[in-house]
Amino acid sequence: MAAPLLQVSNLNAWYGESHILHGVDMTVREGETITILGRNGVGKTTTLRTIMGIIRERKGEIRFNGRDMAGVPLHRTAHVGLGFVPEERGIFSTLTVEENLMLPPVVAEGGMPVAEIYELFPNLYERRGSPGTKLSGGEQQMLAIARILRTGVKLLILDEPTEGLAPVIVQRIGEILKTLKERGMTVLMVEQNFRFASRIADRFYLMDHGKMVADFPVGELPERMDTLHKVLGV
Numbered sequence: 672m673a674a675p676l677l678q679v680s681n682l683n684a685w686y687g688e689s690h691i692l693h694g695v696d697m698t699v700r701e702g703e704t705i706t707i708l709g710r711n712g713v714g715k716t717t718t719l720r721t722i723m724g725i726i727r728e729r730k731g732e733i734r735f736n737g738r739d740m741a742g743v744p745l746h747r748t749a750h751v752g753l754g755f756v757p758e759e760r761g762i763f764s765t766l767t768v769e770e771n772l773m774l775p776p777v778v779a780e781g782g783m784p785v786a787e788i789y790e791l792f793p794n795l796y797e798r799r800g801s802p803g804t805k806l807s808g809g810e811q812q813m814l815a816i817a818r819i820l821r822t823g824v825k826l827l828i829l830d831e832p833t834e835g836l837a838p839v840i841v842q843r844i845g846e847i848l849k850t851l852k853e854r855g856m857t858v859l860m861v862e863q864n865f866r867f868a869s870r871i872a873d874r875f876y877l878m879d880h881g882k883m884v885a886d887f888p889v890g891e892l893p894e895r896m897d898t899l900h901k902v903l904g905v
């Protein structure tokens with residue numbers, strides 16, 4: 672089995688007085704694609720934001736690539752190898768596609784060269800001179816993923832990558848994530864689109880009330896459906 676790239680142990684997190692994460696345990700191994708499932712408000716986004724160091728009120732341990740993240744300030748998380756695509760995507764509307772693409776600094780060798788990125792995302796190549804405001808939701812999501820690939824990070828963290836996108840775009844994003852997986856990228860994502868997630872994830876974490884309540888490989892999905900219906904209410 673591949674070595675753990677990310678190991679989260681007994682993670683607790685707070686927004687002011689609100690205690691949101693209640694002891695999250697999770698392991699992501701090199702090369703895996705992991706999906707966190709759970710109802711609205713159970714703490715999925717908070718888990719990602721705490722791993723990224725955006726939420727500082729936390730207890731417990733986050734180890735990435737063997738390193739304790741406790742002492743790593745927010746502005747260094749990318750340099751350590753963590754890349755985050757937030758739900759709101761963060762595309763700068765006044766910059767062009769290419770300027771957005773080139774914005775994050777390269778933090779490690781092994782990032783995807785721009786020519787390869789444009790091969791993988793031909794629509795971004797076509798629109799490289801367009802301002803961010805002119806992009807569709809799907810193009811913004813692709814650009815948000817693309818610019819992280821350039822930086823050479825080892826773990827790609829995605830918050831609801833398919834939210835609000837048309838089925839054909841969702842399918843395209845699925846193909847891109849599969850290609851990245853074949854190239855050895857490790858992916859951790861939160862995703863409400865269960866059908867999409869079940870096509871690309873190797874393993875799932877099921878979250879409820881601020882902690883992980885189940886963890887299973889994609890092959891066990893059929894026998895886990897009862898639990899999923901109960902916890903997800905679908």
Ligand SMILES: Nc1ncnc2c1ncn2[C@@H]1O[C@H](COP(=O)(O)OP(=O)(O)OP(=O)(O)O)[C@@H](O)[C@H]1O
Pocket residue numbers: 686689691709710711712713714715716717718
């Ligand atoms: N900035 C904030 N300040 C205070 N409470 C917050 C903040 N952001 C989220 N919360 C609360 O934290 C809890 C967990 O939210 P979180 O966004 O992590 O859930 P989620 O599982 O990702 O659900 P969703 O899919 O709705 O985003 C919710 O009760 C939410 O209201």
